Amino acid sequence: MKLIGHEKTRDLILSFLEREYDSYSFIFEGKDCIGKKLTALYTARGFLCEKKVGFGCGECTSCRLVNNTIRNIYYGEDLNSHPDIKVISPENGKEIKIDQIREAINFLKLKSKGGKVLIIDNSERMNAEASNALLKTLEEPPEKTMIILVTSNQNKLIPTIVSRCKKVRFSPLSKEEIEVILGLKGLDEKKIKMLSEISDGSLCLPIHIVENETVYKYGKDLYHLLSLYFEKGEIHSEGIISLSELMDKLDIESILNIIEILEILVYKNGLNKKIPVEVYDNILKEVDKMKRAISKGVKKKLAVEGFYFNIVR
Numbered sequence: 001m002k003l004i005g006h007e008k009t010r011d012l013i014l015s016f017l018e019r020e021y022d023s024y025s026f027i028f029e030g031k032d033c034i035g036k037k038l039t040a041l042y043t044a045r046g047f048l049c050e051k052k053v054g055f056g057c058g059e060c061t062s063c064r065l066v067n068n069t070i071r072n073i074y075y076g077e078d079l080n081s082h083p084d085i086k087v088i089s090p091e092n093g094k095e096i097k098i099d100q101i102r103e104a105i106n107f108l109k110l111k112s113k114g115g116k117v118l119i120i121d122n123s124e125r126m127n128a129e130a131s132n133a134l135l136k137t138l139e140e141p142p143e144k145t146m147i148i149l150v151t152s153n154q155n156k157l158i159p160t161i162v163s164r165c166k167k168v169r170f171s172p173l174s175k176e177e178i179e180v181i182l183g184l185k186g187l188d189e190k191k192i193k194m195l196s197e198i199s200d201g202s203l204c205l206p207i208h209i210v211e212n213e214t215v216y217k218y219g220k221d222l223y224h225l226l227s228l229y230f231e232k233g234e235i236h237s238e239g240i241i242s243l244s245e246l247m248d249k250l251d252i253e254s255i256l257n258i259i260e261i262l263e264i265l266v267y268k269n270g271l272n273k274k275i276p277v278e279v280y281d282n283i284l285k286e287v288d289k290m291k292r293a294i295s296k297g298v299k300k301k302l303a304v305e306g307f308y309f310n311i312v313r
């Protein structure tokens with residue numbers, strides 16, 4: 001798995017690695033789905049490399065084991081992973097609990113030849129107890145250890161943790177970088193262009209769409225129904241009722257992604273002046289209402305229909 005983009009960020013990390021500190025504590029902060037965790041794994045590779053070359057020589061035993069760890073994580077393979085790297089993330093996607101942190105701290109204290117690395121993904125989800133337990137370790141880290149807190153928002157970490165870490169900021173990916181990454185996934189040119197258009201600097205939405213074709217289609221359909229109204233004055237009640245019935249069967253995440261696609265299309269066409277200004281503002285206001293309603297548990301079908309009829313009535 002190749003690292004794409006983030007050149008300056010990588011240079012900064014390399015300059016830290018070159019100093020060969022005994023222990024490191026980092027915060028990697030930036031948007032979701034842009035490569036922070038992958039960069040953390042490469043940073044671990046550099047730290048543990050037997051030859052101490054940049055992000056790792058890629059050939060020594062340690063580097064090869066890190067490569068296995070990366071393949072296990074990103075391709076779901078089951079190779080011998082590196083015994084000195086531990087990656088933790090929120091249990092059930094909810095929070096990181098103290099037991100997870102305690103176990104991780106014990107892992108850091110175990111003897112090893114080249115050092116130990118702990119990567120905490122979505123670290124802003126550590127609960128208060130977990131944060132305090134980690135803080136103690138950050139204050140007095142065991143020898144030869146690296147701790148990397150990966151987060152989309154460091155303000156959600158407790159300030160005492162933040163002050164103990166070196167901060168590394170990750171910028172959103174450029175359109176070109178997104179296209180390169182999607183190209184590596186073997187997608188065709190046309191799809192790559194379409195996905196990079198709506199990417200907004202991150203791979204979250206493109207990946208969700210690749211995994212779930214219908215999301216993009218429904219987002220476009222919903223926009224199409226609106227455009228028929230403001231371009232031709234046509235109201236398509238049956239169209240919206242059947243679309244909202246289809247959407248009703250999807251999970252909340254998919255619905256929110258459909259709405260995000262709709263917002264992006266509205267925004268783009270608003271910029272191109274294809275949507276009258278007074279309609280544009282109203283659509284965005286109604287989009288917001290629909291999102292809030294769905295998040296609060298209003299039936300998806302009703303929220304989508306309500307959205308449409310509030311605009312066209």
Ligand SMILES: [Zn+2]
Nearest residue numbers: 049057060063
């Ligand atoms: Zn190496």
